[in-house]
Amino acid sequence: MKLGVAQKIIEEHLVKGRLIPGEEIGLKIDQTLTQDATGTMVYLQFESMGLSSVATELSVSYVDHNTIQDGYENADDHQYLQSVAAKYGILFSRAGNGICHQVHLERFAAPGKSLLGSDSHTPTCGGIGMLAIGAGGIDVTLALAGSPFFMECPKIVRIVLHNRLPPFSSAKDVILTVLGILTTKGNTGMVVEYGGDGLSGLSVPERATITNMGAELGVTTSIFPSDRVTLAFLKAQGRAQAWREILPDAGAQYARVIDIDLATVVPMVAKPHSPDNVCPVKDINGLAVDQVTIGSCTNSSYTDLMCVANLLTGRRVHPRVSLVIAPGSRQVFRMLAENGALAAMVTAGARILEPVCGFCIGNCHAPCTEGVSLRTTNRNFKGRSGTPSASVYLVSPETAAVAAIRGVVTDPREAGFDDPAIACPAIAVPTAFVIDDSMVLNPPPPAERDAVTIVRGPNIGTPLQLEPLADFLAGVVAIKVGDKITTDDIMPAGRRLKYRSNIPKYADFVFEPIDATFSRRCLEYKQKGMDAIIVGGESYGQGSSREHAAICPRYLGIKAVLARSFERIHFANLVNYGIVPLVLASHADYEVLQPGDVLEISGLLDSVRQAESIVVSNKTRGMTLVGKLNLSNRQRDILLAGGVLRYARGTDDR
Ligand code: MIC
Ligand code: SF4
Numbered sequence: 001m002k003l004g005v006a007q008k009i010i011e012e013h014l015v016k017g018r019l020i021p022g023e024e025i026g027l028k029i030d031q032t033l034t035q036d037a038t039g040t041m042v043y044l045q046f047e048s049m050g051l052s053s054v055a056t057e058l059s060v061s062y063v064d065h066n067t068i069q070d071g072y073e074n075a076d077d078h079q080y081l082q083s084v085a086a087k088y089g090i091l092f093s094r095a096g097n098g099i100c101h102q103v104h105l106e107r108f109a110a111p112g113k114s115l116l117g118s119d120s121h122t123p124t125c126g127g128i129g130m131l132a133i134g135a136g137g138i139d140v141t142l143a144l145a146g147s148p149f150f151m152e153c154p155k156i157v158r159i160v161l162h163n164r165l166p167p168f169s170s171a172k173d174v175i176l177t178v179l180g181i182l183t184t185k186g187n188t189g190m191v192v193e194y195g196g197d198g199l200s201g202l203s204v205p206e207r208a209t210i211t212n213m214g215a216e217l218g219v220t221t222s223i224f225p226s227d228r229v230t231l232a233f234l235k236a237q238g239r240a241q242a243w244r245e246i247l248p249d250a251g252a253q254y255a256r257v258i259d260i261d262l263a264t265v266v267p268m269v270a271k272p273h274s275p276d277n278v279c280p281v282k283d284i285n286g287l288a289v290d291q292v293t294i295g296s297c298t299n300s301s302y303t304d305l306m307c308v309a310n311l312l313t314g315r316r317v318h319p320r321v322s323l324v325i326a327p328g329s330r331q332v333f334r335m336l337a338e339n340g341a342l343a344a345m346v347t348a349g350a351r352i353l354e355p356v357c358g359f360c361i362g363n364c365h366a367p368c369t370e371g372v373s374l375r376t377t378n379r380n381f382k383g384r385s386g387t388p389s390a391s392v393y394l395v396s397p398e399t400a401a402v403a404a405i406r407g408v409v410t411d412p413r414e415a416g417f418d419d420p421a422i423a424c425p426a427i428a429v430p431t432a433f434v435i436d437d438s439m440v441l442n443p444p445p446p447a448e449r450d451a452v453t454i455v456r457g458p459n460i461g462t463p464l465q466l467e468p469l470a471d472f473l474a475g476v477v478a479i480k481v482g483d484k485i486t487t488d489d490i491m492p493a494g495r496r497l498k499y500r501s502n503i504p505k506y507a508d509f510v511f512e513p514i515d516a517t518f519s520r521r522c523l524e525y526k527q528k529g530m531d532a533i534i535v536g537g538e539s540y541g542q543g544s545s546r547e548h549a550a551i552c553p554r555y556l557g558i559k560a561v562l563a564r565s566f567e568r569i570h571f572a573n574l575v576n577y578g579i580v581p582l583v584l585a586s587h588a589d590y591e592v593l594q595p596g597d598v599l600e601i602s603g604l605l606d607s608v609r610q611a612e613s614i615v616v617s618n619k620t621r622g623m624t625l626v627g628k629l630n631l632s633n634r635q636r637d638i639l640l641a642g643g644v645l646r647y648a649r650g651t652d653d654r
Pocket of ligand 1 (some may be wrong): 065118248300493543544
């Protein structure tokens, strides 16, 4: 059988199931990555499994999200993560070493390997020809323990890139163009594989920008072949030995083929409040800008920031604009410092942030009230920046830098900066990066790990204890939400992020951006002995992988979510935490359901065991509706067991 790149790597890692799209498959996981905001739960759960060491080839615990430290909480998390990494044989990338995806791409990613990360942008490493998948934390816990990762065998969509990008059009504009075609919904169960003659002109960092923001499509991952360009990057990172060539077979079959002529890609922007709300930058030329932020795992590579530095050299940031730049890694930061680019940025008036997620997750640098913020990040969901009234526009580094100088949105081709050599595609990847892994701590040898004490400050809580599924569910519709509800809507990050290790406290903020009384209401139902239910529209649970969007609702007593459709990672997280996800069979059923309705489901055990759908009776309206159980057999067993940890432990008191 002729195979594409993704299928080749899937086949090599297949431990359960067959290479047939739609079937559930189990994959061997070679590498894992975690970041601090999801990592504490991953490792607390790993500890509860009673194993002495991780079973993966390589696992890295990064600290990059929660570095604000406006209290003891983040620092407690960092200490816990450092000690737990030493105890179980995990590499620990200290705060300040960089954003997990950027550092992993530079120092650990390898073509042909599989990577599971507790962060939705894990597919960044698909840029190097790796099968890199984002998942909920508990799935990463299980991978650390040596279990396969289960997912739907994907359909492969091939995007054929032709020709070369013109000056001032960049990789970001390519992925924004793709988002305009495929949008953020309806793409679950798909992998995007890039090919075509255009690949030879796209460096690994550019490819990684494209695979990174592929997360916004809602696909399982995105991947590039591993070719001579990949080898050049690995050589420059001193890691040529990690290279192997992985090209698609001629005649490989794809579910869909999309052609994009890179020569026609123009500077693009995603307007508020969705990454697929795209249009050419020139359509919003002249819009006054208050803030520009450059960085995040999408656009913080050396080449990206060199392009920004070149544009800023000899120019000044417009007086209205606050320009913030966060390098993606310590490697990038140091190289910019050593070659003078950092000085050019500072001279121009940029504010420099340490190499962390920072503004991307709304952790700092929130825009002003009703501010216009141009960002090189990947998500512009309403309120994610930390300012609910702000309008966030997603753009390339070129477009961002030009706007910072001009004070208004300007198509970079029309900015009058007439030297096309300063545009990103013209900046070459260095032949030798500065290599210094001293902020990645190696665990002690196995014999010495017994002596390691895990440090638990007061911020370190305990994992949620669940019970097996009950046969009868009576619950109140605690909230009804619309389409494209993101996990940022369900479980806000930003200033609430520091409570990630403390479930009861973090649960106070479930649905805070939409309805701040949700949590209190659920606790009242709980006190009355009633369960609660969420009703959602299309594409429920878009965006981040944060399993807290399932854990905290479950803590509040949510037992089922009825939605028109679900996004992949969130659907898995709901199942993993024993919340029944039911797909509403018709839009009319969605329309009828209202907050406060009391719903009853009986015979839940039998239905979850084998049925395709289940009847839900709406006691308040005296009618019934049908909820579809789109579950694999394994997911059915997980729900019956009361969550994936109980299932994995074989805790069977059903
Ligand atoms: C994000 O970009 O939303 C995050 C923060 O990186 C999340 C992970 C998290 O919520 O901790 C993600 O993308 O998965
Ligand atoms: Fe960090 Fe933003 Fe990337 Fe998430 S999307 S990993 S918050 S930089």
